[in-house]
Amino acid sequence: MTETGRTSCPLLGFGKILLASDGSEYAQAAIREAINIAKTCGSKLLAISVVEVNAEYEALAPKLVEKAEDETHDHLASIKDMAAKEGLTCETIAHQGEEPYRFIVDEATRNKVDMIVMGSHGRTGLKRLLMGSVTARVIGHAPCKVLVVPC
Numbered sequence: 540m541t542e543t544g545r546t547s548c549p550l551l552g553f554g555k556i557l558l559a560s561d562g563s564e565y566a567q568a569a570i571r572e573a574i575n576i577a578k579t580c581g582s583k584l585l586a587i588s589v590v591e592v593n594a595e596y597e598a599l600a601p602k603l604v605e606k607a608e609d610e611t612h613d614h615l616a617s618i619k620d621m622a623a624k625e626g627l628t629c630e631t632i633a634h635q636g637e638e639p640y641r642f643i644v645d646e647a648t649r650n651k652v653d654m655i656v657m658g659s660h661g662r663t664g665l666k667r668l669l670m671g672s673v674t675a676r677v678i679g680h681a682p683c684k685v686l687v688v689p690c
Contacts, residue, residue: 548580555650558586559643559657559677562614565690566658570618572688573656578625582653586618587632587646589639608635640676648682655685 558573560566577584590607597604615631622629634642647655657674678685 553580553582553653555583555585555652555654557643557647557650557652557655558584558618559655560586560588560614560618561658562588562610563658568690569656569658569688570621572686574622574625574627576654576656576686577622577627584622584627584629585632585646585650585652586615586622586629587634587643588615589642590633590635591637591639592635593637604635608633638676640673640680643673643677644680644682653683655681655683657685657687658690659687 553576556573556577558570560570573584573586576582588611590604590611592604592607611633615633619629619631632646634646636642643655643657646652655677657677659674674685674687678687
């Protein structure tokens with residue numbers, strides 16, 4: 540604590556944080572951590588979620604893809620609401636496609652973020668975003684630091 544009673548930022552220089560979340564129960568710890576860091580450090584918070592689909596699946600099950608997109612937008616809205624309750628603004632980003640890690644890395648690069656926060660693993664199936672392999676790929680390709688929060 541500082542003389543003013545406020546906790547000081549342990550991560551100086553983190554002006555922008557990108558939270559990667561898939562909406563699973565495993566992502567909740569990463570969401571809480573990203574919001575806590577952004578609040579403590581006065582960082583700008585961005586949240587991304589990716590619906591993982593390929594062209595074949597999209598052609599065979601368009602209603603399931605549409606449902607997944609709706610759930611993703613609802614999840615991002617809930618993160619935005621959680622951030623607002625802590626006095627933060629949160630920009631949300633949704634993508635759809637193969638290889639979710641590429642979208643995460645591309646957004647981190649495009650937005651010049653200082654840190655990506657994500658869970659160690661996430662859900663499987665159509666809406667998989669944060670399985671261990673995705674996390675490992677983000678770590679390997681990220682243009683910035685990556686905080687992996689255990690689930």
